[in-house]
Amino acid sequence: MKIILLGPPGAGKGTQAEFIYRHLNIPQISTGDILRENVKNNTDLGIMAKSYMDKGELVPDDVVIGIIKTRIKKDDCNGGYILDGFPRTIEQAKALDRAIQPDKIDNVVFINANEETIIKRLSLRRQSKKDGTIYHLKFNPPPEGEEVFQRDDDKEDTIKNRLKVYIQQTGPLINYYKDKGILVEVDGSKDVNLVNSLVLKILGKEPVI
Numbered sequence: 001m002k003i004i005l006l007g008p009p010g011a012g013k014g015t016q017a018e019f020i021y022r023h024l025n026i027p028q029i030s031t032g033d034i035l036r037e038n039v040k041n042n043t044d045l046g047i048m049a050k051s052y053m054d055k056g057e058l059v060p061d062d063v064v065i066g067i068i069k070t071r072i073k074k075d076d077c078n079g080g081y082i083l084d085g086f087p088r089t090i091e092q093a094k095a096l097d098r099a100i101q102p103d104k105i106d107n108v109v110f111i112n113a114n115e116e117t118i119i120k121r122l123s124l125r126r127q128s129k130k131d132g133t134i135y136h137l138k139f140n141p142p143p144e145g146e147e148v149f150q151r152d153d154d155k156e157d158t159i160k161n162r163l164k165v166y167i168q169q170t171g172p173l174i175n176y177y178k179d180k181g182i183l184v185e186v187d188g189s190k191d192v193n194l195v196n197s198l199v200l201k202i203l204g205k206e207p208v209i
């Protein structure tokens with residue numbers, strides 16, 4: 001199964017990707033996570049990517065396309081994968097289609113949420129230092145003693161630019177995948193358990209609740 005999670009920043013893509021990974025045991029591939037790992041390790045790629053990420057801009061297409069092409073060739077992707085945060089432009093989507101042919105993407109789950117919800121979520125998002133698990137200080141607080149960090153780009157000004165970039169550059173992907181008949185929208189503003197079961201239903205799997 002090749003699954004794309006599409007949607008604005010903060011809609012819950014990473015949260016749902018973790019959940020699908022636990023349920024279906026296919027790897028979650030997040031270009032954002034891969035880029036942040038490079039930033040943390042101060043690689044050439046990380047140093048270059050940081051200048052875009054800090055402003056809430058997209059990292060150039062050729063860079064992220066290269067990352068994904070390498071990643072999906074690994075053995076753990078033989079049974080499929082969940083793409084979280086890729087593609088984000090029409091050019092990335094077309095490059096992905098070319099890279100996987102004659103195979104095709106099976107499902108695009110469009111997790112949607114409005115600006116108010118997004119700002120509330122991202123301003124209190126925290127992640128585990130140990131394994132990256134996503135938390136929210138109010139909606140899904142980390143267990144006591146768990147060390148967490150806040151992402152550099154989860155500041156109100158950067159969030160607003162990320163949203164603008166999403167609408168302008170990623171928005172056109174909604175029709176791109178609608179036209180292929182593989183996109184289904186989910187209301188990401190609902191309770192996380194409800195979103196979990198809606199996503200599983202879309203993927204043709206039994207909901208857990």
Ligand code: ADP
Pocket residue numbers: 007008009010011012013014015016121122124125126134135136137139140188189190191192193195
């Ligand atoms: P994305 O990957 O789309 O940027 P995340 O999965 O990181 O979004 O979620 C953003 C924030 O919102 C996190 O703090 C997460 O814990 C929280 N969150 C995700 N889904 C829900 C939900 N359905 N209800 C409430 N909070 C949620």
Ligand code: AMP
Pocket residue numbers: 009031032033035052053054056057058059060061064084085086087088092153162
């Ligand atoms: P995310 O973790 O998905 O919220 O991504 C964080 C940041 O990483 C984005 O704001 C971009 O700067 C960069 N990024 C992640 N994925 C992509 C992508 N597919 N194309 C371009 N930039 C990306």
